[in-house]
Amino acid sequence: MNPGDVALIYAYTAMGVGIILAAAGLGSALGWGLICSKFVEGIARQPEMRPQLTGQMLFTGGLMEAFPMIVLGISMWFIFANPFIGAAQTAAGGG
Numbered sequence: 001m002n003p004g005d006v007a008l009i010y011a012y013t014a015m016g017v018g019i020i021l022a023a024a025g026l027g028s029a030l031g032w033g034l035i036c037s038k039f040v041e042g043i044a045r046q047p048e049m050r051p052q053l054t055g056q057m058l059f060t061g062g063l064m065e066a067f068p069m070i071v072l073g074i075s076m077w078f079i080f081a082n083p084f085i086g087a088a089q090t091a092a093g094g095g
């Protein structure tokens with residue numbers, strides 16, 4: 001397998017990881033927007049439920065913040081321990 005093929009695999013992996021991270025960030029931002037809008041809507045309907053809704057909003061927001069971090073961890077695996085290189089070498093008969 002020549003160095004040009006390896007460089008292409010790394011370049012395509014980097015592009016894919018960038019797109020995945022952008023989608024995770026966008027999804028998290030949209031999720032936070034929906035969570036906060038429903039929180040305000042719930043307080044407007046029943047103001048006495050504010051303490052319970054606040055706790056639920058913060059818990060759900062914490063889950064929403066964990067999603068991009070999990071995606072970041074998986075993306076770092078793709079960047080630093082690229083599984084596509086080993087598969088390409090095996091397919092090319094190099095090992």
